[in-house]
Each structure stands twice: as C-alpha cells, then as structure tokens.
Amino acid sequence: MDDDFAKSAGEIVGSALCGKGGEESRKKARGVRYRPEYWSLVNLSIKLSELSENWRAVAGEPLASRSAPAACEEDGGRFVITVNVPDQMVLSSARFRKARLEREISAFFGGAAVSVDFRVGPIRTPAQPARSAPQKVYRRAPVVNGEEEIAERAKFFLGGGMSPELAGAMARVMLSLEKLSKRRR
CATH class of the missing domain: 3.30.300.20 (K homology (KH) domain)
Known part of the structure; x- marks a missing residue:
C-alpha cells in the first residue's frame, strides 16, 4: 500500500488498466486488442x-x-x-x-x-469554471397602492382587533395580492 502512495496518478491508472501481470496477461485474459x-x-x-x-x-x-x-x-x-x-x-x-x-x-x-x-493563447485554470451566459431576469412593475385604498382595507382588520400598524401592513399585502392576481401572466 505504501508503494501506491509514492506513485503518480499516471502510474496507478496504468497499472490498474494493465493489471499486475502486465500487458501480455491482459491480452490473453480478455481477448482485447491492446x-x-x-x-x-x-x-x-x-x-x-x-x-x-x-x-x-x-x-x-x-x-x-x-x-x-x-x-x-x-x-x-x-x-x-x-x-x-x-x-x-x-x-x-x-x-x-x-x-x-x-x-x-x-x-x-x-x-x-x-x-x-x-x-x-487562452489561459484556463482548473479552479476557474467556464462562464455561463447571464440569465435574463424578468421583473414586474411594482404594485402601487393609494392611501385611501389602504385606509379602507385597514378598517376591515381594525374591526378584528389588530393594532393600527399591523392592520395597515395587512391591508397593503391584501391589496398587492389582489392587484397581482388581476394582472396577465
């Protein structure tokens, strides 16, 4: 086992491909053209x-x-x-x-x-992966909510006992989801 550690990768692969008996025994055993x-x-x-x-x-x-x-x-x-x-x-x-x-x-x-x-010529290092083409990012236009719409929806959440900040945030989320669902995909 210590002998394998001192060998280079090329010697190890070569001995594995040809076997311990050498190339002649490999030709006879498998009938493969060497x-x-x-x-x-x-x-x-x-x-x-x-x-x-x-x-x-x-x-x-x-x-x-x-x-x-x-x-x-x-x-x-x-x-x-x-x-x-x-x-x-x-x-x-x-x-x-x-x-x-x-x-x-x-x-x-x-x-x-x-x-x-x-x-x-080109320099390629093993640690340098091949560059891939940048992917396109499609973004939708932002959802704009008016203050009147938010205040009207916030009343619904305030009636349930929520705090004013949380009711306003929930109203924005609800309006944004409704507007996004109406848009064409």
Whole structure:
C-alpha cells in the first residue's frame, strides 16, 4: 500500500488498466486488442492534469498567475509542455524564465526530460469554471397602492382587533395580492 502512495496518478491508472501481470496477461485474459498508444495518451493526460493542479507551486507566482499549461506531448522520451500566456509582453518575459521552468517541471515529474514551449493563447485554470451566459431576469412593475385604498382595507382588520400598524401592513399585502392576481401572466 505504501508503494501506491509514492506513485503518480499516471502510474496507478496504468497499472490498474494493465493489471499486475502486465500487458501480455491482459491480452490473453480478455481477448482485447491492446493498443499501447491509448495508454500513453491516458498517461500524458493524467500528467498534464497533475501539472495543472500544481501549477502555482511549479511555475512560481509571477509566471503562474499569467500562464497555464495547455498541452503535453511526448517526443522521443522527452515531455514537451506547451504553456499559454495572454499576450506578447508576457510571452517575451516568460522566455527568460524558460530554463528555470524546465528544471521545476522536470523535478515535478521525477527527473524526466522536459522541454517547454510558450505561445499566446487562452489561459484556463482548473479552479476557474467556464462562464455561463447571464440569465435574463424578468421583473414586474411594482404594485402601487393609494392611501385611501389602504385606509379602507385597514378598517376591515381594525374591526378584528389588530393594532393600527399591523392592520395597515395587512391591508397593503391584501391589496398587492389582489392587484397581482388581476394582472396577465
């Protein structure tokens, strides 16, 4: 169990998909056509999500708030990480931090060979939900009650023994409900 704790999410998912016996026993047991490129894509996706979750710790605050990892590819045993930045000004300053960022990402992946490419593009962080379109709010016109109407209805409640303030409030509520029910929907 301690071995699972030290593994990355990609290694755990890979071992769960292939089983303890490896890929050969999986092919024989299920009769499924095994394609290793699918599992490598799953592994790359998991590594990119791990990097995205820990981006602030890996990239450092000046760069982390103005950038986000966008893509992860494997090219000859080397991870190529594409990092999006919002504009050209940030792009030129980020290029000065490229070597440091490559060292940090390499350390995050346990010493793997890493190359970083910067490009101008949208920045999406895991904590930032997609914006939804604002919902329309339909409001009705306010109900206007005259003082004479309120006084007339308040007499009904005063006859029942209510206090004058409560009778006035109840008269306003009663008139408002009556007027709202007469309106067309």
